[in-house]
Amino acid sequence: MHAEAAARDPTAFEATINYVDPTAPIGGINDVEREKSTFTLIPQRMRIESARERPERFGLERTGFTWLNRPTACRDFSDPAEVENVYLPEAAELVKEITGADLVLVFGHIQRDGALKASRHAPVYNAHVDYNVETIRAVARRLLPPEEHERRLAQRIVLVNTWRPLETVESSPLALCDAASVSRQDLVYGPIGGNSAAGVPDAAGWNLAHNPAHRWFYLPRMQPDEVYVFRLCDTDPDRPQWTAHCSFDEPHQPPGARPRRSIELRTLAFVP
Numbered sequence: 001m002h003a004e005a006a007a008r009d010p011t012a013f014e015a016t017i018n019y020v021d022p023t024a025p026i027g028g029i030n031d032v033e034r035e036k037s038t039f040t041l042i043p044q045r046m047r048i049e050s051a052r053e054r055p056e057r058f059g060l061e062r063t064g065f066t067w068l069n070r071p072t073a074c075r076d077f078s079d080p081a082e083v084e085n086v087y088l089p090e091a092a093e094l095v096k097e098i099t100g101a102d103l104v105l106v107f108g109h110i111q112r113d114g115a116l117k118a119s120r121h122a123p124v125y126n127a128h129v130d131y132n133v134e135t136i137r138a139v140a141r142r143l144l145p146p147e148e149h150e151r152r153l154a155q156r157i158v159l160v161n162t163w164r165p166l167e168t169v170e171s172s173p174l175a176l177c178d179a180a181s182v183s184r185q186d187l188v189y190g191p192i193g194g195n196s197a198a199g200v201p202d203a204a205g206w207n208l209a210h211n212p213a214h215r216w217f218y219l220p221r222m223q224p225d226e227v228y229v230f231r232l233c234d235t236d237p238d239r240p241q242w243t244a245h246c247s248f249d250e251p252h253q254p255p256g257a258r259p260r261r262s263i264e265l266r267t268l269a270f271v272p
Contacts (some may be wrong), residue, residue, distance in 0.1 A: 003026055011252040012049040017175065017216065017249045018126045019044050019190050020207035028191035028204075029128070034118055039190065041126055044210045047250065048175055051217040060098060060160075060218075064179025064243035065230035066217060070094060072227075077111060077166055077263060085203040091162050098229055099158060101269035105143045108197030108266040114172045114259030123239075123247035123260055127208035129187065129232050131159055132199060132264060136233050138200040140268055158270040159233040163245075163264040169222040170257035177208070177244040186211045187242060197266065205232075208244040226241055232266075 018041040020027070027039030051058060055150075060064050092104040112212040116122045131139070143235060144152050163174055172185045187206035196203040208214075219226060230243040 011053060012047055013251055014045045015175075015251055016043045017046045017048075017067060017214075017246050017248060018042070020126065022188050022209040026189060026191070027207075028193055028253060029126075029207075030193040034122070038194065038206055039126070046214065046216050048216045048218055049264050051176075051219050056216075060229070060231050061240060062180070063176075063217075064240045065176045065228060066098070067226060067228050069190060069225055070096075070100060070227050071225040072164070079271065081110070083263075084264040086258065087263070088265065090168050091255065092267060094162065094227070095160050095229065095267045095269050099160060099269040099271055101158070101271045103152070105140075105268045105270075106265055107143060107199065107268070109262045109263065110197065110265075111166070111261070113261050123262075125247050127177065127204040127244045127246040128190065129208070129242050130161065131203065131233055132189075133160040133206045133233055133235055135169050135198055135203045136235075136268060137198065138203070139198050140270075142200055152270055157235045158231060158239075158241075158269040160267045160269050161228075161232060161245075162267070163228040163230075163262060164226070165222050165224055166263060167224060167258070169219075169260055169262075171249070171253055172247045172260040173220070173222060174220050174228065174262070175216045175218040175246050175248050176228065177246075178217065179231065179240040179243045181211075181213050181215040181244045182208070182244055183211070183221065186214075186243075187218070206242065206244075208246075210224040214244075220250075 021040040024040040030036040190207040234241040
């Protein structure tokens with residue numbers, strides 16, 4: 001752990017997590033024009049704990065997420081070619097290593113900047129799970145060559161995201177919800193409008209309805225050489241999944257904190 005991160009590591013506190021209203025008409029998110037999103041949100045005060053405490057508690061098969069100290073070879077995230085040729089293959093290898101997949105396909109990468117308010121590149125402040133099983137199967141068909149469809153679509157397919165800050169996180173950190181605390185009844189269908197990162201028609205995921213049993217965690221002062229890896233959807237229904245996530249405002253955020261800058265991507269891991 002970095003000394004700076006350890007020195008400023010609050011153990012637990014309450015903060016606002018925005019949940020969807022499950023009694024409202026079905027609403028979705030517009031990936032491009034946020035103001036056209038149609039869901040209704042209800043802010044809830046939730047306990048958020050530091051994941052730095054006892055890191056052995058976390059893992060894809062236990063909580064649906066983990067975090068690693070994993071420096072990147074990518075030096076210039078403003079260069080699309082370097083991101084494409086260095087960072088994306090690097091992330092694919094990381095997911096392959098963690099999941100045991102024999103093939104990992106990367107899609108939907110995006111850089112976020114807290115200074116870009118109301119933009120698709122701003123942090124997302126509603127608890128959600130990116131895609132459902134139908135959507136990840138459609139994405140697999142889009143990304144795979146046709147001759148691979150039959151063999152690969154018969155495999156177990158896992159939607160895994162990675163998330164990395166581009167500088168020390170001073171504001172709008174990302175919280176992850178322990179997948180073991182999320183039940184199917186907490187998930188509210190959410191169609192995705194706009195130019196969805198999935199790149200398929202009728203993309204959909206899940207918005208999260210409030211449940212006091214939810215357990216939220218985050219990494220205080222997360223560093224650029226740290227990366228979250230979390231499972232969102234799995235064609236094996238018995239695996240921990242539905243790792244909801246949400247940006248939030250820390251109650252102890254210092255005045256003048258820098259806007260958060262981060263890069264996230266989605267992967268499809270094909271597991272034998």
